[in-house]
Amino acid sequence: MKILAKDKVQALLDKIAQQATVYVPMAIEQGSGFYPWNEDNKEKPLLLDALNVYNSPKYVVFPQTERMYDLKQQGQELSIDKTYEDSSERVIFGVRACDARAMRSLDDVFLTRGFEDSFYKARRDNVTVIGNACYNPGVNCFCGAMGVAMTEPETDVIIRDTGNDGYIWEAKTEKGEKLTALVAEFLVDKELKYPEAKSFTTQVDYEGVAEKLKSMFDHPLWQKMAEPCVNCGACTYICPSCHCFDIQVKMWGDSGYRFRCWDSCMYAEYSAEAGGGNPRPTGVERFRQRFLHKLEFFNERYGYSLCTGCGRCTIVCPAGVRITDIINEIKEVDSSVEL
Amino acid sequence: MSNCNCEQPLVPHIVEVIDIVEETPDVKSFYVKSVGGGLPYQVMPGQCSMLSLPVGEGMFSCTWQEGQEYQQYAIKRVGLLTEELHRIEVGQKLGLRGPYGNGFPIETSRGKDMLFIAGGIGLAPLRSFIKHCFKNRSDYGKITIIYGSRSYNDLCFKKELFEEWPSQPDTEVHITIDNPEEIWKGHVGFVPAYVEELAPDPAGKVSVTCGPPIMIKFALQSLQKLGYQDEQIVTTLEMRMKCGIGKCGRCNIGSQYICLDGPVFDLTQLKQLPQEW
Numbered sequence: 148m149k150i151l152a153k154d155k156v157q158a159l160l161d162k163i164a165q166q167a168t169v170y171v172p173m174a175i176e177q178g179s180g181f182y183p184w185n186e187d188n189k190e191k192p193l194l195l196d197a198l199n200v201y202n203s204p205k206y207v208v209f210p211q212t213e214r215m216y217d218l219k220q221q222g223q224e225l226s227i228d229k230t231y232e233d234s235s236e237r238v239i240f241g242v243r244a245c246d247a248r249a250m251r252s253l254d255d256v257f258l259t260r261g262f263e264d265s266f267y268k269a270r271r272d273n274v275t276v277i278g279n280a281c282y283n284p285g286v287n288c289f290c291g292a293m294g295v296a297m298t299e300p301e302t303d304v305i306i307r308d309t310g311n312d313g314y315i316w317e318a319k320t321e322k323g324e325k326l327t328a329l330v331a332e333f334l335v336d337k338e339l340k341y342p343e344a345k346s347f348t349t350q351v352d353y354e355g356v357a358e359k360l361k362s363m364f365d366h367p368l369w370q371k372m373a374e375p376c377v378n379c380g381a382c383t384y385i386c387p388s389c390h391c392f393d394i395q396v397k398m399w400g401d402s403g404y405r406f407r408c409w410d411s412c413m414y415a416e417y418s419a420e421a422g423g424g425n426p427r428p429t430g431v432e433r434f435r436q437r438f439l440h441k442l443e444f445f446n447e448r449y450g451y452s453l454c455t456g457c458g459r460c461t462i463v464c465p466a467g468v469r470i471t472d473i474i475n476e477i478k479e480v481d482s483s484v485e486l
Numbered sequence: 487m488s489n490c491n492c493e494q495p496l497v498p499h500i501v502e503v504i505d506i507v508e509e510t511p512d513v514k515s516f517y518v519k520s521v522g523g524g525l526p527y528q529v530m531p532g533q534c535s536m537l538s539l540p541v542g543e544g545m546f547s548c549t550w551q552e553g554q555e556y557q558q559y560a561i562k563r564v565g566l567l568t569e570e571l572h573r574i575e576v577g578q579k580l581g582l583r584g585p586y587g588n589g590f591p592i593e594t595s596r597g598k599d600m601l602f603i604a605g606g607i608g609l610a611p612l613r614s615f616i617k618h619c620f621k622n623r624s625d626y627g628k629i630t631i632i633y634g635s636r637s638y639n640d641l642c643f644k645k646e647l648f649e650e651w652p653s654q655p656d657t658e659v660h661i662t663i664d665n666p667e668e669i670w671k672g673h674v675g676f677v678p679a680y681v682e683e684l685a686p687d688p689a690g691k692v693s694v695t696c697g698p699p700i701m702i703k704f705a706l707q708s709l710q711k712l713g714y715q716d717e718q719i720v721t722t723l724e725m726r727m728k729c730g731i732g733k734c735g736r737c738n739i740g741s742q743y744i745c746l747d748g749p750v751f752d753l754t755q756l757k758q759l760p761q762e763w
Binding site: 215216218220223224225226227230232256257260261262263264265266364365390391392393394396398403407410412417418419420421422423424426427432436439440443444445447448 | 492493494495496497498500539540541542543544564565566567568574575577578579580581698699724725726728729731732733734735736738739740741746760761762763
């Protein structure tokens with residue numbers, strides 16, 4: 148097997164960075180997330196031992212704000228002069244299994260079911276992902292309950308932390324092989340034992356929940372569960388798999404551009420119609436939409452849950468809403484009770 | 487022929503407005519063709535397009551028939567984009583992308599009697615199906631159209647309603663307005679009640695309903711009362727949309743995206759979805 152010694156990581160990142168923008172988990176100021184490995188950031192602490200950094204790498208393939216095309220209007224004339232599909236080479240290093248699964252759900256949304264989103268595709272086709280297998284889940288982690296294998300992130304390369312001996316390096320896809328060839332000089336052949344996986348401390352039972360939710364749209368439990376929620380949308384922005392977007396325009400006089408940006412089902416404007424109607428008029432409907440999308444609707448459409456068990460929404464929620472409690476409550480409640 | 491912008495589905499084509507017709511005080515029809523002439527793309531009855539000006543994009547039902555070199559959009563003035571659209575003049579360039587959505591069941595309705603129920607601007611999408619039936623008259627049986635608006639002035643497509651359609655063979659057109667008016671000698675009352683009053687026999691029929699959500703809700707109840715089976719009840723849903731291609735999230739009802747899997751559903755399908763429409 149191939150081994151990456153820990154003291155070779157920085158040199159390996161430098162090497163990849165000659166050909167691609169490399170995103171690595173880092174702590175910057177109060178936050179943490181995936182940041183470009185460049186001269187400005189190199190001195191900042193690398194967080195390869197952390198489980199989940201605060202911000203997921205979602206934005207690398209699906210930026211928070213993405214310029215789509217330039218618009219020009221003069222009198223009755225209208226033109227689109229330039230589109231902005233970004234196909235530059237990128238590598239994301241150290242992605243955990245939950246975030247890798249989230250990226251798979253973005254792939255399913257943006258690249259399947261009738262239309263391929265050209266902006267997403269341009270980025271995604273040119274991203275190579277190096278996963279960092281988890282062996283010691285954190286207090287908010289529950290990916291296992293959501294069908295994610297923490298030791299087998301769905302990525303192009305998997306690294307496995309064996310402690311002082313370094314990382315086991317395994318190429319899993321063609322992209323992964325290509326990257327492995329590029330960094331061959333930093334890998335040595337040696338046999339190491341796989342680390343031992345510890346068990347989850349957060350207990351969640353999602354088994355049968357998606358199916359059960361099908362008959363719970365009008366259940367009074369939503370009213371109760373939504374009560375503390377202030378519809379701030381923090382959970383949707385921090386979520387690695389939330390993919391809803393708005394399309395907006397920025398014009399200066401005659402010219403400008405159309406862009407898309409993350410949007411949130413927590414906001415009234417999200418589903419407010421020009422004619423004045425809104426199918427989700429209060430926080431309760433919006434709360435229900437979010438959790439049904441995560442736990443039932445996506446499952447029905449794509450065959451797995453849209454919640455990957457990363458635990459971030461639990462950490463950021465100012466009102467103490469915990470998706471794990473929600474899953475467990477749904478599991479427990481009598482689904483036949485109707486309003 | 488089809489110019490579906492499949493490579494870059496979110497980037498519009500530029501089209502030109504070649505004619506604008508004022509249908510009612512707040513509805514105008516816009517006729518568009520590609521810049522330099524020709525049809526932007528073919529559209530099945532019930533499918534939609536995203537029309538745009540710099541201020542924004544919006545999803546509108548399209549009317550097009552085989553052989554036509556242009557598309558038509560009947561648009562009611564309700565919001566930011568439609569206000570702007572109502573201000574433009576012939577020659578204006580617009581952004582256009584599509585076609586989106588599943589369209590009406592024109593194939594499976596062949597050989598059936600057709601019942602069209604519309605309210606207000608809801609006649610615009612149905613009109614493309616109605617026109618399709620008239621163009622392929624022998625493929626469909628008796629055609630019954632029940633249409634209503636708030637007032638006489640708000641009735642769309644008056645020439646077709648009062649002249650062209652009633653003179654078609656084996657066709658009935660029933661029109662109602664919500665409140666009495668001096669100018670109006672016809673039926674007064676809401677569309678669902680009128681449907682019940684006329685009580686068109688469900689045998690061998692397909693009903694297709696389009697209108698404001700509240701009208702749809704009651705019209706579907708009326709049809710059920712009259713004995714229509716779920717699969718005979720077809721309607722269209724609408725939700726706010728941004729992308730039109732099933733990605734941006736907001737137009738879902740349950741696991742279905744109205745822009746992609748709809749906007750046309752029959753009651754069998756609707757009964758599988760949460761009651762959020």
